[in-house]
Amino acid sequence: xxxxxxxxxxPSLEMLRALTDENVLRCLMSEHRLTRAEIAARTGISxxxxxxxxxxxxxxxxxxxxxxxxxxxxxxxxxxxLAPGLxxxxxxxxxxxxxxxxxxxxxxxxRAREETALARDAGRQAAGDALDSAVRRLAGRAGGRLRTxxxxxxxxxxxxxxxxxxxxxxxFLVGDLDPPDVLAPYVGGDGTVLVDNDVNxxxxxxxxxxxARGVDDFVYLHLGEGLGGAVVCDGEVRRxxxxxxxxxxxxxxxxxxxxxLPLTEVFAALxxxxxxxxxxxxxxxxxxLTAPGDRAVRTALADAIGAVVAAAVAFADPRTVVxxxxxxxxxxxxxxDRFRHGPRPVPVRAAGLPAPELTGARAHAVDRLRALVVxxxxxxxxx
Numbered sequence: 001x002x003x004x005x006x007x008x009x010x011p012s013l014e015m016l017r018a019l020t021d022e023n024v025l026r027c028l029m030s031e032h033r034l035t036r037a038e039i040a041a042r043t044g045i046s047x048x049x050x051x052x053x054x055x056x057x058x059x060x061x062x063x064x065x066x067x068x069x070x071x072x073x074x075x076x077x078x079x080x081x082l083a084p085g086l087x088x089x090x091x092x093x094x095x096x097x098x099x100x101x102x103x104x105x106x107x108x109x110x111r112a113r114e115e116t117a118l119a120r121d122a123g124r125q126a127a128g129d130a131l132d133s134a135v136r137r138l139a140g141r142a143g144g145r146l147r148t149x150x151x152x153x154x155x156x157x158x159x160x161x162x163x164x165x166x167x168x169x170x171x172f173l174v175g176d177l178d179p180p181d182v183l184a185p186y187v188g189g190d191g192t193v194l195v196d197n198d199v200n201x202x203x204x205x206x207x208x209x210x211x212a213r214g215v216d217d218f219v220y221l222h223l224g225e226g227l228g229g230a231v232v233c234d235g236e237v238r239r240x241x242x243x244x245x246x247x248x249x250x251x252x253x254x255x256x257x258x259x260x261l262p263l264t265e266v267f268a269a270l271x272x273x274x275x276x277x278x279x280x281x282x283x284x285x286x287x288x289l290t291a292p293g294d295r296a297v298r299t300a301l302a303d304a305i306g307a308v309v310a311a312a313v314a315f316a317d318p319r320t321v322v323x324x325x326x327x328x329x330x331x332x333x334x335x336x337d338r339f340r341h342g343p344r345p346v347p348v349r350a351a352g353l354p355a356p357e358l359t360g361a362r363a364h365a366v367d368r369l370r371a372l373v374v375x376x377x378x379x380x381x382x383x
Contacts, residue, residue: 149183199222227248290330321335
C-alpha cells in the first residue's frame, strides 16, 4: 500500500474574494484609472469576477467610479480608481541639514512636502522640534490621515526601539532622539513608525532601481561627511543585533604614516575634518583628490577604504561593492582596479541614484501603505 497525503482544504469563498480584491486593488495602485475589462486583462481573472470585486470595493469605499468613460466604438466602459480617502504614508529624512517630511499616496505620488532646516550639531531638542514642526505642517496638507511612517536618519539607529543611538565620534549625533515618540500623535490607527539608518535605505534603493538592481549580495559604502556601510545578503539588509551593522568609522585601517588607525582618524591625520567636528570636510577632500600633485592623499584614502572593502569581501562575500556619498565615487576607479583583479575578484561600482536614502524610505513607505489598504478590504483575514 502507498500512503497519500490528506487533500488540501479548499479555500473559502471569503478567501477567494480577498485574493481577487487584492488583485484589483494592486492593479489600481499601479495605474490611476482602469476599466473592469482592463483589470481582467491584466490579472487573468474573468470579467464577471472582476465586476463583483469592483462592486465590493466600491461599497467598502476603497474604489470609486471616476466618472470618466471610454471613447470610440463598442461598449462604453467606466473607469475606476482608488478612493481619495485612503490616507497617506509619511516619509521622513533626518540629516545634518534638516528634516524633510513627505506625504505619499498609494500610487506612489508625493502629495505634500515640508522641510525644516537644522543647524549643524543641533542636538536632540532642536532636532525633535524640527521633526515635529515639519510633520505638523505636513499633516494639514496630506489630504487624509497618515497611516504609517518610515524614517531615514543620518545617525545610528537602535534596532529595538527606533531611537537614534550614541556611538563614539558620530558626527551628526542628535542625542537620544526618539522619532516614534515624536511622530506618535500624527501617525494613528493601523500604522507604525519604522526608523532605519540612511545608508541602509540607500542600499535598498540601489538594489531596487540603481546600479545593484536585482543583486542579492552586495556591500554599500557611503563616503561623505560621515562614513557608513550596509550589508545586503540574500536580498535583505542585515542590521545586526543592535542595528549597528555597517558602522565602519572605527574599523582599524592603514594610516598615512604607516600605522593602524581607526578610519575616522585617517581624515584627522590628513587634515580633512571640519573644525571642531568629526565630520569630514568634503569640499577640502575633493580639492585634494583632484589636485594634480597630491598623490599621497589619494593613495592614503585608497589604502584606508581598500582595507574596509577587503574586510567586507572577506566577511560578506558580496557579488559587488557599491560606493556612494559626496566623495566616495571619486575613489571607485582605484578601488575597482585593486579588487577586480585581486585573489577574490569583486567589481566596485559608483552608486547611481540621487538622494537614494529618501528614495529607499519612500518606496518602503508606499509598500506599507498599500498593504494596509489591501488589508482593510478584508480585515478579518490575516495574511
